[in-house]
Amino acid sequence: METIDANFARAQIVINAIEEKRALLVDDLEEIYVKTGAIAFKTRDPAKAFKCVVWKLGVDNDGKIHEIGFNHTFKNYS
Numbered sequence: 508m509e510t511i512d513a514n515f516a517r518a519q520i521v522i523n524a525i526e527e528k529r530a531l532l533v534d535d536l537e538e539i540y541v542k543t544g545a546i547a548f549k550t551r552d553p554a555k556a557f558k559c560v561v562w563k564l565g566v567d568n569d570g571k572i573h574e575i576g577f578n579h580t581f582k583n584y585s
Contacts, residue, residue: 536553540546543563545556565572 536551536556539553539556540551543556543559545551545559548555561572561575564575568575
């Protein structure tokens with residue numbers, strides 16, 4: 508019985524590690540999509556969420572998107 512308990516204890520460590528990664532990739536990412544507005548896209552994509560963050564920063568900066576430090580990546584979106 509002790510061997511079975513030890514196996515379950517080791518399995519619990521692995522399950523907890525997997526759950527942490529699942530939460531980061533699923534739950535937290537979903538919250539990021541909502542907060543950035545990327546939820547409006549038909550398909551979920553972290554790159555789209557990042558673009559939304561940059562666009563929001565540009566709007567918050569009176570439309571001066573080139574001043575927020577992402578000029579090389581988003582120069583076509585100003």
